[in-house]
Amino acid sequence: MRAEILAVGTEILLGNIVNTNAQYIANRLAELGIEVYHQSVVGDNAERLMQAYDLAFKRADLVITTGGLGPTKDDLTKEVAFEYFGKKAVLHEELLKEIEDYFKKINMPMSENNKKQAFFPEDAIIMKNKNGTAPGCIIEEGNKILAVLPGPPREMKLMFEESLVPYLKKFQDSVLVSKTLRVIGLGESNVAEIIDDILENSKNPTVAPYAKEGQVTLRITAKAENEEEGKKLIISVEKEIRERLGISVYGEGDITLEEVVGKILVENNLTIATAESCTGGLLGGAIINYPGISKVFKEGFITYSNEAKIKRLNVSEKTLKNFGAVSSETAAEMAKGAALSSGSDIGISTTGIAGPGGGTKEKPVGLVYVGLYIKGEVKTKELHLVGNRQRIRNMTVMRALDWLRRELISRYI
């Protein structure tokens, strides 16, 4: 079965709202093993809506619409659909009563317009709306199926899950099972090169890469008769990818980098302190996002000024004078100072030029040093980042966390 998603609403065409409904439905259809080749958006316009139905049913067996079920004259999705199928809509008394009850429940007067929402063809399968006033419907005509859902996401999602999914089960012959691997420290094209043959030749499961904010995500998707079969199909491809990308795969599913790092620290009872210049607290903020980190996070120093670097972290004036605040030497002393001053096993530091001002030819915007002290040993790393101030700061946090992760794994895992 092939489906198509049609969002109806001038507010989407004008860019007033993001079409998150399409993403939700697409994702769920994929999980149900129903193929989607097209998504479209059309405005609240009878003529173009009619054309949109026509086009969609030429390309797909199942068309799912969202939006345009409201009480005003602008809302045409249902009316044009009934016309498209040559069906007459009649008042469904029990639906009218439910709409009236809904208004009583929320203690608001019902407007005459809302009556429109109780009109459907006699043979339509009605889908109730438990979060609003607009019911939806399913219309079967020959081998074509139209499912009409409301626009507001909370109404749409509940109706989709409670009414449409059970209806669709009878058409399912397969399911899609997915697994996501999270990769850091390699660019998208690097990853693509390393696993080129896998990306190219894998049919079931398929492997798709995408890049986001300095990370790459690999989605492995298997089509199978049931979930268990799907999971089995994924195992060997996953193993191969993990072998080739090694430590660059930092986790799977929805896990974050700070969760991975936080877990290693807590499990190994390693205490940590941060010393931040250019990131100004964001590194500490990220580490602390892991619940349970309080056991090992001793403290953080936001030492934006030289004065604070000297006073809190014991960075030597000489170092600052000879090498500058943005230098490998300063980063090293900051990391060491954070650890010693707080009595932590680990100290991690950042110092760099986040811009937009402050760059020179020798030390351009985007030059960042990260310092890492682990139980007596100090290392530093030089980064060259691009982007605006915010991005440089965020990338610094990510790269610092990843480096810490790699160093911890090589020592403790």
Add this chain to the structure above:
Amino acid sequence: MRAEILAVGTEILLGNIVNTNAQYIANRLAELGIEVYHQSVVGDNAERLMQAYDLAFKRADLVITTGGLGPTKDDLTKEVAFEYFGKKAVLHEELLKEIEDYFKKINMPMSENNKKQAFFPEDAIIMKNKNGTAPGCIIEEGNKILAVLPGPPREMKLMFEESLVPYLKKFQDSVLVSKTLRVIGLGESNVAEIIDDILENSKNPTVAPYAKEGQVTLRITAKAENEEEGKKLIISVEKEIRERLGISVYGEGDITLEEVVGKILVENNLTIATAESCTGGLLGGAIINYPGISKVFKEGFITYSNEAKIKRLNVSEKTLKNFGAVSSETAAEMAKGAALSSGSDIGISTTGIAGPGGGTKEKPVGLVYVGLYIKGEVKTKELHLVGNRQRIRNMTVMRALDWLRRELISRYI
């Protein structure tokens, strides 16, 4: 001129990502006075992509694509477009050099695949990609125009604004002029109530409210022959809104709360230090996001543990014992301690229960205290926040900054 937006990418069809690009482009085209009747999504598939071009150019004069410009074989948007127009792509040496330079700058090896990104027809208008490796292009053929943009939003937006918008100016007959007012400290329904008649009755300009992450944005949009006329239309409505909402309007356009606060601090030469428990550096991180803040930001203390609160901020053991770390009393001592220990005019502190664990009946998850010391005077504020750990921490930062803003305005402006 009529435009159509075509997003290319199997990851959108599968619902892996939300098509925010379509919303951005639709919104900007509306502002430029260019009509959009259709948005579509198609996967990385040559045949269907070809059909999508054909359909889009039957319905529109200008087709804007996003996505599918990556270095891998899956990325077909450009290649199919050139085929559709019967144009031969050749290697643009200067683009290749720029791609090579980009990789040098970010200190990553360039893969052989990336060469593909420098191929364009000889007569294509090239749009540079300052945030990535994939250039875009504009192709004019008869009275049809194709604009090809990359998929990653930061790359797409910059290219759209810097290259496509200037190109499109020549086709504009009317413009939409918008102004955004940023509101904090009032909920969306509050704002809607206070300016109900304005939202209801304004036709040109229109006023539309949106709520996002604890803030409300009001977008005033006027349609006019030119920008100057549009700006004139906006003035009186803006004035009326500002009068009614008062200090809750913290800025306009893309300004952020931290920028507003940073400016007041720098202009009044007020030095500041932060002391953070539950926000763990995010408050410092936000304040430091304002470039130029280094003049007044003395330092920040991430004192997650009681030990650090005592040692760095001079919080008394008695206070911690009698009232707990999450208390108005501790927040006050933290703020004062941060200011005095760093020699700053202002100290601002956070302490609270961000969850998911750690809540009790008396001190539930979401209870947060903010402390504020300004030149000898200490105040605290109790917040009751909802949401997950991350949201509670982010809302704390926002509320703390807004409180600081209001206190600074009452004293210094």
